[in-house]
Amino acid sequence: NAGVMQNPRHLVRRRGQEARLRCSPMKGHSHVYWYRQLPEEGLKFMVYLQKENIIDESGMPKERFSAEFPKEGPSILRIQQVVRGDSAAYFCASSLSSKFTEQFFGPGTRLTVL
Amino acid sequence: AQSVTQLDSQVPVFEEAPVELRCNYSSSVSVYLFWYVQYPNQGLQLLLKYLSGSTLVKGINGFEAEFNKSQTSFHLRKPSVHISDTAEYFCAVSLPEGATNKLIFGTGTLLAVQP
Numbered sequence: 001n002a003g004v005m006q007n008p009r010h011l012v013r014r015r016g017q018e019a020r021l022r023c024s025p026m027k028g029h030s031h032v033y034w035y036r037q038l039p040e041e042g043l044k045f046m047v048y049l050q051k052e053n054i055i056d057e058s059g060m061p062k063e064r065f066s067a068e069f070p071k072e073g074p075s076i077l078r079i080q081q082v083v084r085g086d087s088a089a090y091f092c093a094s095s096l097s098s099k100f101t102e103q104f105f106g107p108g109t110r111l112t113v114l
Numbered sequence: 115a116q117s118v119t120q121l122d123s124q125v126p127v128f129e130e131a132p133v134e135l136r137c138n139y140s141s142s143v144s145v146y147l148f149w150y151v152q153y154p155n156q157g158l159q160l161l162l163k164y165l166s167g168s169t170l171v172k173g174i175n176g177f178e179a180e181f182n183k184s185q186t187s188f189h190l191r192k193p194s195v196h197i198s199d200t201a202e203y204f205c206a207v208s209l210p211e212g213a214t215n216k217l218i219f220g221t222g223t224l225l226a227v228q229p
Contacts, residue, residue: 004157033216042118042204042219043158056214091157095215103217105150105157 002027004094004106005074012112019079019086021109025094032075033103034067037089049075082113116141118205120220128228129197135190135223137179137205145207147188148217149179152202161203164188165210175199200227 005024013019025032030051035043048056049069060067064082069075079086089110093103117140127133139145146165150158162173169181179190188205202224206217 035217035219040221042120042221043217045216045218048214048216056216059216093158101215102160102163103215105159107155107157 004092004104006090006092006106006109008109009107010110010112012114013082014114015083016081019082019111021077021079021090021092021111023075023077023092023094023106025075025092026104029094029096029104031095031097032069033093033095034075034077035091035093037091037108039088043091046077079111082111084113087111087113116145116207116209116218118207118218118220120205120223122223123221124224124226126226126228127195130194132193133191133195133199133225135203135205135225137188137190137220139186139188139205139207141186141207144210146210147179147181148206148208149173149177149188149190150204150206150219151175152204152222154201158204161190195225195227197227197229199225201225 032049034046037043045059047060047067064080066078089108091108092106095101095103119138148163149161152158161177162171164171164181172178177192202222204222205220208215208217
């Protein structure tokens, strides 16, 4: 069984460009979480999605950030007009159901904004 | 709101020595508690979790943790560490009730095992 897949693993963008981060959950998982890890900090929750629905986006910055989890294909975290402060590791996790089950984490995407 | 505090940013220890990584949390309601490990350039792996029941929880790789409600703590312990235990360790909480199971993390503790 493949685990949670994220790509790219490393992404370099210049200020003002767009960043698209992809997450394929584990087989059979329909719940996806995105977390951000800033340098020297712990992981911070950003958004929780189920197929085609955003359930909780309380951790998402109000502007420039969006997330989707379409019926077919991976979940996408999109950052428009990136700034240096967006440089971080972005982790995706998936779980089997809405009642508590273990969240399985991907290897992360490390975004560097020049 | 809930929060998690890991006071030790780094814990150096010699191989085969015991270790304790501290975690305290703040919450006005009951929480679930977790410890995750992150090896360099990898994602997080669940070490152990406390949902209910016995306050002493055993996890993978010989780790265990004890939930202490009165002290709002969930310290992680291992009686004898190996070089391969060198990694970042994160304590986290989530709420049993509510629409999401989002995890709230501490800032992490780097366990550095020396030969």
